[in-house]
Amino acid sequence: MAKCMLGPRATPQDLCDHIRRYQLIAEGWQMTDSQQEAMDHLSRVMGWSVPKTFDLDLMNSPAVLLHWRSLKIMAEALPSTTLADLRSTYAEVIPQQVPATVVHEVASERAPEPVEELEVELPEEDFLPMIHAFDSHFHLDRTRRKLRLSPKASVSDLVEAVPVPQKEYVLKMSGVVVFCDPDTYPSSQDIQDLLKERYLVAIGVHPKHILTPPQRQAFLELLRVPEVAGFGEVGIDHTVRSPDMWYRQEEQLRSLLPHIQPHQVLILHIRGLRDDPTGLEAYMRCFDVVREWVPLEQKIQLHCFSGTEEVIRVWLERFPNTYFSLSGMVAKFSDVQRRAVKSIPADRLLLETDAPYFLVSPEFPCSAPHLLDHTARHVSQIRGDLSLTEVLELTDRNGSNLF
Known part of the structure; x- marks a missing residue:
């Protein structure tokens, strides 16, 4: 995403600096514990330094790009053709491993009444680059x-x-x-x-x-x-x-x-x-x-x-x-x-x-x-x-x- 937005030599840190420099994210957004945990894990995997607290206002770690506000900024900045290329390149179905105990507990419960599915027709949007x-x-x-x-x-x-x-x-x-x-x-x-x-x-x-x-x-x-x-x-x-x-x-x-x-x-x-x-x-x-x-x-x-x-x-x-x-x-x-x-x-x-x-x-x-x-x-x-x-x-x- 950094390379798509800022050029072929851009890094995640460059993208953080860009978002902070132009204040693209409004101040005051709070991090949940699960978001902080995910960013901490990503930082350790990538070898990035882990701040005491991940901060959207400061954009103090590339891991903050995981936050949905950061992702929204990136998605809005890219032309639709680039987004489509990214989806085709990286999108995949990830199989979910469900523990056997959970499967047994769910099976033992009474099945809920079937809910009629509604078909919603979404309008096609023609995004300009x-x-x-x-x-x-x-x-x-x-x-x-x-x-x-x-x-x-x-x-x-x-x-x-x-x-x-x-x-x-x-x-x-x-x-x-x-x-x-x-x-x-x-x-x-x-x-x-x-x-x-x-x-x-x-x-x-x-x-x-x-x-x-x-x-x-x-x-x-x-x-x-x-x-x-x-x-x-x-x-x-x-x-x-x-x-x-x-x-x-x-x-x-x-x-x-x-x-x-x-x-x-x-x-x-x-x-x-x-x-x-x-x-x-x-x-x-x-x-x-x-x-x-x-x-x-x-x-x-x-x-x-x-x-x-x-x-x-x-x-x-x-x-x-x-x-x-x-x-x-x-x-x-x-x-x-x-x-x-x-x-x-x-x-x-x-x-x-x-x-x-x-x-x-x-x-x-x-x-x-x-x-x-x-x-x-x-x-x-x-x-x-x-x-x-x-x-x-x-x-x-x-x-x-x-x-």
């Missing part, structure tokens, strides 16, 4: 405003506000919600609520905005929240036609980078001059700033990537844990940019919607996480070596590895 997809960068606060939703609207509310026609598959979404506007930074409770929806949180400041002292303090305090997975977006944006603003952006970036936490991904916003769609100058300038402050092993996401093969080579040579995230911009890429897309190593490729931006079709009011497959389709067509499904599954794994 489920594809896991990871939107590595979108703005919940800005999308709320675009759709005129409540300031507390959830990602589920957003999805309902942007209905899509039925497809041949169902997207099981997760991803990263990016907050880069100080006026709409989330509270600790907001962050917890998003985790329950399978979305991680990143805190940053858009380079077009220079933080005031109180805003800077709020930003630094949020960075210390353990659940904040991303530092950003931060960076430089040369679409602003003011050399003085470019200088202030670089000074702000330099002052913020020392505060990144060891577990956080550095999410960079890099935009070049308006007449330079590849942003080559800006990517190299930001590279010079970042390498002054960031260790070689730092995990980095180049958000909304639009650069060239040279940019990819330079960043990976210095920072091998750099990931390149493609948005709806990819639909309008030049030949130079399309060649860059093909050159991105498969294990460093990400997708994002950057919602509410980069409208994928006039039929929708704005972009949204569950429209990520539109970007995946363009990437599949450009690369030529991956199907739509493979692009989504690959970038889902990459997103989980990065964050």
Whole structure:
């Protein structure tokens, strides 16, 4: 089951970590004595360490996957074809050994009156295959405003506000919600609520905005929240036609980078001059700033990537844990940019919607996480070596590895 859900190298422990990380099981479920006993026995057979108490909230042992809540999560995450394959491979009738004393006792009792059997016709269900997809960068606060939703609207509310026609598959979404506007930074409770929806949180400041002292303090305090997975977006944006603003952006970036936490991904916003769609100058300038402050092993996401093969080579040579995230911009890429897309190593490729931006079709009011497959389709067509499904599954794994 772990391999079916998370990939061929996944282990039962990986599956436990995945369920705990995204809080797929509601808190408060209690274990019965018989369940604890079964998990204890399985742990000893498999050679796993046995905790004092098996805990569903902590997912503190692979044996907890035996619990029916864990099994339900796994079954819901797999497409019907995979479930059918698992049934045909592993399902078998296990003969029951009944002690002779029990047989004698039952036989000596008076047989009960026969009960008429009712034939129940169950409706046939046509399950659509489920594809896991990871939107590595979108703005919940800005999308709320675009759709005129409540300031507390959830990602589920957003999805309902942007209905899509039925497809041949169902997207099981997760991803990263990016907050880069100080006026709409989330509270600790907001962050917890998003985790329950399978979305991680990143805190940053858009380079077009220079933080005031109180805003800077709020930003630094949020960075210390353990659940904040991303530092950003931060960076430089040369679409602003003011050399003085470019200088202030670089000074702000330099002052913020020392505060990144060891577990956080550095999410960079890099935009070049308006007449330079590849942003080559800006990517190299930001590279010079970042390498002054960031260790070689730092995990980095180049958000909304639009650069060239040279940019990819330079960043990976210095920072091998750099990931390149493609948005709806990819639909309008030049030949130079399309060649860059093909050159991105498969294990460093990400997708994002950057919602509410980069409208994928006039039929929708704005972009949204569950429209990520539109970007995946363009990437599949450009690369030529991956199907739509493979692009989504690959970038889902990459997103989980990065964050």
